[in-house]
Amino acid sequence: MIMNDKTQxxxxxxxxxxxxxxxxxxxxxxxxxxxxxxxxxxxxSGCGKTTVLRTIAxxxxxxxxxxFISGEKVSSADFSLPPAKRxxxxxxxxxxLFPHLSLFDNVAFGLRGHNKVETLRRVNDALDLVGLQSxxxxxxxxISGGQQQRVALARALSPQPELLLMDxxxxxxxxxxxxxxxxxxxxxxxxxxxxxxxxxxxxHEAFAVADRIGVMHTGEILQWDTAHRLYHQPVSAxxxxxxxxxxxxxxxxxxxxxxxxxLGRLTGIFNQALAVNTAVQILVRPEDVVHxxxxxxxxxxxxxxxxxxxxxYQLRLESGEHVQALVPSHCDxxxxxxxxxxxxxxxxxxxxxx
Amino acid sequence: MFSFSLDxxxxxxxxxxxxxxHPSGWQHLTLAVALLVLAPLTVLLLSWTEPAxxxxxxxxxxxxxxxxxNTFILVVGVTTGTLLLGVSLAWLxxxxxxxxxxxxxxxxxxPLAMPTYVLAFVFLGLFDYSGPIQIPLRAWFGRDLxxxxxxxxxxxxxxxxxxxxxxVYLLTRNAFSTQGKRALEAAQSLGCSPTAGFFRVVLPMARxxxxxxxxxxxxxxxxxxxAVSIFNFDTFTTxxxxxxxxxxxxAAAGQLSTLLVSMVFLLIVLEQKLRKRMRxxxxxxxxxxxxxxxxxxxxxxxxxxxxxxxxxxxxxxALQLLRWSLKVFDLEFDNRYGxxxxxxxxxxxxxxxxxxxxATLLAYAGRRHPDRLTLSLIRISTLGYALPGTVLAVGIFMxxxxxxxxxxxxxxxxxxxxxxxxxxxxIIIMLLAYLIRFMAAGYKSIDSAMHRVTSxxxxxxxxxxxxGLKLLVKVHLPMLRGGIFTALTLVFVDVMKEMPITLMxxxxxxxxxxxxxxxxxxxxxxxxxxxxxxxxxLCGLLPIVLLMRxxxxx
Numbered sequence: 001m002i003m004n005d006k007t008q009x010x011x012x013x014x015x016x017x018x019x020x021x022x023x024x025x026x027x028x029x030x031x032x033x034x035x036x037x038x039x040x041x042x043x044x045s046g047c048g049k050t051t052v053l054r055t056i057a058x059x060x061x062x063x064x065x066x067x068f069i070s071g072e073k074v075s076s077a078d079f080s081l082p083p084a085k086r087x088x089x090x091x092x093x094x095x096x097l098f099p100h101l102s103l104f105d106n107v108a109f110g111l112r113g114h115n116k117v118e119t120l121r122r123v124n125d126a127l128d129l130v131g132l133q134s135x136x137x138x139x140x141x142x143i144s145g146g147q148q149q150r151v152a153l154a155r156a157l158s159p160q161p162e163l164l165l166m167d168x169x170x171x172x173x174x175x176x177x178x179x180x181x182x183x184x185x186x187x188x189x190x191x192x193x194x195x196x197x198x199x200x201x202x203x204h205e206a207f208a209v210a211d212r213i214g215v216m217h218t219g220e221i222l223q224w225d226t227a228h229r230l231y232h233q234p235v236s237a238x239x240x241x242x243x244x245x246x247x248x249x250x251x252x253x254x255x256x257x258x259x260x261x262x263l264g265r266l267t268g269i270f271n272q273a274l275a276v277n278t279a280v281q282i283l284v285r286p287e288d289v290v291h292x293x294x295x296x297x298x299x300x301x302x303x304x305x306x307x308x309x310x311x312x313y314q315l316r317l318e319s320g321e322h323v324q325a326l327v328p329s330h331c332d333x334x335x336x337x338x339x340x341x342x343x344x345x346x347x348x349x350x351x352x353x354x
Numbered sequence: 355m356f357s358f359s360l361d362x363x364x365x366x367x368x369x370x371x372x373x374x375x376h377p378s379g380w381q382h383l384t385l386a387v388a389l390l391v392l393a394p395l396t397v398l399l400l401s402w403t404e405p406a407x408x409x410x411x412x413x414x415x416x417x418x419x420x421x422x423x424n425t426f427i428l429v430v431g432v433t434t435g436t437l438l439l440g441v442s443l444a445w446l447x448x449x450x451x452x453x454x455x456x457x458x459x460x461x462x463x464x465p466l467a468m469p470t471y472v473l474a475f476v477f478l479g480l481f482d483y484s485g486p487i488q489i490p491l492r493a494w495f496g497r498d499l500x501x502x503x504x505x506x507x508x509x510x511x512x513x514x515x516x517x518x519x520x521x522v523y524l525l526t527r528n529a530f531s532t533q534g535k536r537a538l539e540a541a542q543s544l545g546c547s548p549t550a551g552f553f554r555v556v557l558p559m560a561r562x563x564x565x566x567x568x569x570x571x572x573x574x575x576x577x578x579x580x581a582v583s584i585f586n587f588d589t590f591t592t593x594x595x596x597x598x599x600x601x602x603x604x605a606a607a608g609q610l611s612t613l614l615v616s617m618v619f620l621l622i623v624l625e626q627k628l629r630k631r632m633r634x635x636x637x638x639x640x641x642x643x644x645x646x647x648x649x650x651x652x653x654x655x656x657x658x659x660x661x662x663x664x665x666x667x668x669x670x671x672a673l674q675l676l677r678w679s680l681k682v683f684d685l686e687f688d689n690r691y692g693x694x695x696x697x698x699x700x701x702x703x704x705x706x707x708x709x710x711x712x713a714t715l716l717a718y719a720g721r722r723h724p725d726r727l728t729l730s731l732i733r734i735s736t737l738g739y740a741l742p743g744t745v746l747a748v749g750i751f752m753x754x755x756x757x758x759x760x761x762x763x764x765x766x767x768x769x770x771x772x773x774x775x776x777x778x779x780x781i782i783i784m785l786l787a788y789l790i791r792f793m794a795a796g797y798k799s800i801d802s803a804m805h806r807v808t809s810x811x812x813x814x815x816x817x818x819x820x821x822g823l824k825l826l827v828k829v830h831l832p833m834l835r836g837g838i839f840t841a842l843t844l845v846f847v848d849v850m851k852e853m854p855i856t857l858m859x860x861x862x863x864x865x866x867x868x869x870x871x872x873x874x875x876x877x878x879x880x881x882x883x884x885x886x887x888x889x890x891x892l893c894g895l896l897p898i899v900l901l902m903r904x905x906x907x908x
Binding site: 057090 | 539541554561
């Protein structure tokens with residue numbers, strides 16, 4: 001929709017801090033979003049992600065640091081541009097549609113200072129975009145939750161903001177709709193090259209929609225990266241545990257890029273250089289453990305979770321540690337059985353014990 | 355979705371059919387109460403079969419145009435006054451933050467405890483030529499100082515606005531505090547300044563609540579009898595009273611009543627429409643929105659505004675009542691006061707018990723038979739709150755007097771037996787009138803508690819072996835206890851404060867506190883009316899305590 005100046009990042013947070021009373025909720029947080037990129041802040045509730053979003057929108061004052069939108073400073077400790085002047089669009093968690101206005105008037109709300117023809121054209125464009133042209137005379141309470149979500153998106157996009165902010169945009173929808181809509185929203189944003197930042201506690205949503213994801217914990221971004229790298233190259237044990245499924249086994253580094261652990265001796269490329277005999281934690285994902293009846297490594301089935309194509313087994317190793325294994329569902333075992341397993345890892349994700 | 359609603363319609367139709375063919379005891383009861391509410395209205399309409407042309411002629415020559423003008427002034431003035439006060443106070447306490455905000459948010463409900471007629475006579479007393487305001491003013495500014503006469507149209511409007519603004523305030527504050535800030539943020543993210551956002555979004559969104567409060571205010575203003583008679587400000591209610599007790603024409607009173615009722619009926623239709631819209635506009639966020647923090651000068655302005663309103667509408671009048679009461683305490687606090695208090699209390703309690711029992715039965719009827727017919731009968735049963743007391747008194751007295759007279763004639767002609775009046779001048783008439791007028795207050799409290807006793811709770815209890823009386827005592831009653839208590843309190847206080855019904859249908863010479871206040875104030879005896887008024891004021895605080903607990907619980 002809007003041609004951003006390619007030389008400037010659309011959003012830049014420089015070491016921002018935020019506090020409620022004495023409690024710091026955001027600590028020295030920095031991130032950059034380039035034009036057309038979709039960013040996501042991922043974290044459990046209370047990690048400060050919504051506070052960051054609201055600070056960018058201008059609803060919360062900043063304790064320290066600076067915020068730039070398309071190169072213009074909008075927030076610092078002693079300055080705050082009013083929200084109305086920031087050229088941002090926002091989709092609220094509860095959508096905050098105006099119940100007394102029709103869908104058309106909701107979408108037209110932010111379009112002041114345009115003539116009638118231009119307003120009409122823009123509202124129609126926005127409603128076409130989300131496929132709700134035929135419902136334009138209805139009121140918010142007359143349409144479904146998914147449709148309300150789309151109206152909220154159309155309303156935020158119609159004034160052509162420099163930056164779109166979304167606060168848990170899909171959390172009020174049921175699972176099936178959530179998945180479909182999140183892909184739809186990504187398509188729309190990508191098609192029009194809109195820069196957006198959203199927050200969620202749902203990894204699948206973050207993976208499906210975002211180009212870059214920041215995993216947040218107690219007011220800090222632990223890692224700001226693509227979904228692929230977050231999953232395959234987590235920078236800390238905390239990230240490894242938080243993102244995706246998997247367990248951390250304890251082990252010891254041996255010579256020749258080997259690690260010894262409850263699964264036997266594993267060989268592979270290390271994620272970091274580590275001295276021999278260092279005690280480490282090894283990330284083992286369910287797909288890293290392969291079912292093999294001939295293997296010498298045996299494990300006892302504790303629990304099985306049938307998922308259609310696969311079964312996710314919870315297993316106990318001889319060492320007493322637990323691992324998960326994702327096995328094709330024709331290999332059907334019952335809790336209590338001993339089964340053979342084989343590690344299948346080329347890249348070893350290791351973290352020295354602190 | 356479609357087949358589901360079709361199923362429901364079919365079930366509802368089956369329910370209606372069953373009602374018509376084999377009504378249960380519950381349904382008989384709902385029908386009886388609904389008919390009782392409809393009876394006065396029907397009787398009033400029938401009063402037109404014998405138009406009292408003589409009195410109408412007289413009315414048209416003297417009073418009628420004044421009545422219409424006064425009613426118009428009252429409607430426009432009180433609506434404007436309560437809206438200005440109610441909405442501004444609601445915005446401050448519901449969406450802003452300033453010193454004393456948490457206290458003001460409940461203190462501002464206190465004027466609800468003061469019956470309009472009490473505030474009216476206190477104001478008259480305060481602004482009297484020899485009252486505590488004029489004397490010092492004259493002392494400072496000299497004898498020729500012009501002071502506006504409080505006994506005027508603007509005086510009535512002022513008093514009623516101060517007494518009735520809490521209705522608008524309460525409803526609007528709820529709307530503002532649940533959706534104010536969030537809507538404002540959405541508007542800001544779309545390029546509105548906070549002030550523009552308030553007028554473009556927050557205020558329009560609260561419109562159903564504001565208008566809902568205003569219709570309640572209007573019903574009260576149109577129904578008011580005490581305050582307007584103290585101010586000698588003739589409206590339909592005082593005209594009805596005069597037609598009956600001055601011209602002794604029940605028919606003329608009935609015909610005047612129909613005019614008043616048709617105005618109120620318009621308001622009911624409006625209110626029901628607004629209720630529907632409130633449901634649609636209900637915000638899904640239940641959490642309190644964050645507040646707008648007022649800066650240095652503004653916050654003290656807010657504090658003084660709230661204190662000012664509170665002082666004028668409640669604390670100064672209450673203080674004046676206390677002063678007067680103390681002054682005449684030795685003379686007035688005697689056996690007669692004890693008798694008045696005893697009558698008021700026993701009348702209030704009897705009516706509260708009676709109405710609560712009927713309301714509970716109605717709530718059960720609605721639960722057992724949730725078909726459309728039963729539910730509409732229950733709706734009709736609770737519509738009496740909108741009937742002004744004077745109208746209701748006429749409407750209930752006319753048929754019962756006719757019945758009495760018929761029975762007396764019948765007994766005399768057929769059995770040569772002098773039957774006494776069975777109902778006229780007994781408290782049965784009063785109780786029936788109260789039942790009609792205050793059923794809504796009782797029913798709503800109990801019904802909202804009843805909604806928590808779902809059919810799943812019954813089934814869960816049955817699985818654990820509880821049924822019949824045991825189920826009622828061990829599960830239902832504990833769950834309904836709060837609702838029943840609220841119903842008893844609300845009805846009790848309403849009956850204590852009620853003036854026109856009691857005044858017009860009481861047995862001869864049977865005075866209550868409210869009636870005594872009417873008699874004393876019509877003779878200008880403000881000081882002697884203070885003690886009964888103070889008593890009513892204290893009673894009136896009870897429902898406010900309940901209301902506060904309710905809002906704090908949320």
